[in-house]
Amino acid sequence: MSSRSFAEYRAMFALGERDLDGVVLDCAGGASGFVAEAAAMGVRALAADPLYAHGAGVLADRLAADLEQGNAMISANAERFVWRWYGSPERRSELRLRARKAFVADLRRRPGSYVAASLPHLPLAGGSVDLVLCSHLLFTWADRLGREWHRAAITEMSRVCRGEVRIFPLVRMGDGEPVPFLGALLDELRGEGLACAVREVPYEFQRGARHMLTVTRHH
């Protein structure tokens, strides 16, 4: 479970001010500093993740170990990361720690906004949110989650969304390579009546991961 901040999400998803006017779903939220910080700014933000079933106490204990594990993985694979956006490992850790604190506090304050759920099923009504942001789940773990799972997950996020689904990144965590089934998956989604586009974003950490996928239902 990782913890990313509002600043990281704003860059990864090229968020403009108007993008956050409606209801925003972070799926999978993890330790969503984004949702906590957005809510503090008055954004109607919620998150979905299977780990929310454990409650704030268990998650708070687990987060320190998860951050250390992430840092160790980055140190062991230093050639696969670029620091232009963060500036330094210290700045990244600082953002993560702040995001983690904001998440735990918001989870305690607004538990109803953190929904325990596993893709490809979301317990939300059709068209009930305006923007879905999906960071570091789809494509990231494509060595374990196959094309059919991705198709079902994207179809489900599009079902609950009146506006746009944005997914970042489009490369695998294991080797930083593009997902081989991306083209075929986009063809299938277009066949379901979804409009798909790949857009460059002003963020890069995994070398070469500079693009998000946007998916919208034709209305």
Ligand SMILES: C[S@@+](CC[C@H](N)C(=O)[O-])C[C@H]1O[C@@H](n2cnc3c(N)ncnc32)[C@H](O)[C@@H]1O
């Ligand atoms: C690497 S974390 C990313 C969290 C957050 N979006 C971020 O960018 O920091 C991946 C998250 O996906 C969640 N997850 C795993 N399987 C899932 C599923 N089937 N549906 C929804 N979330 C899932 C995990 O619990 C974990 O919190």
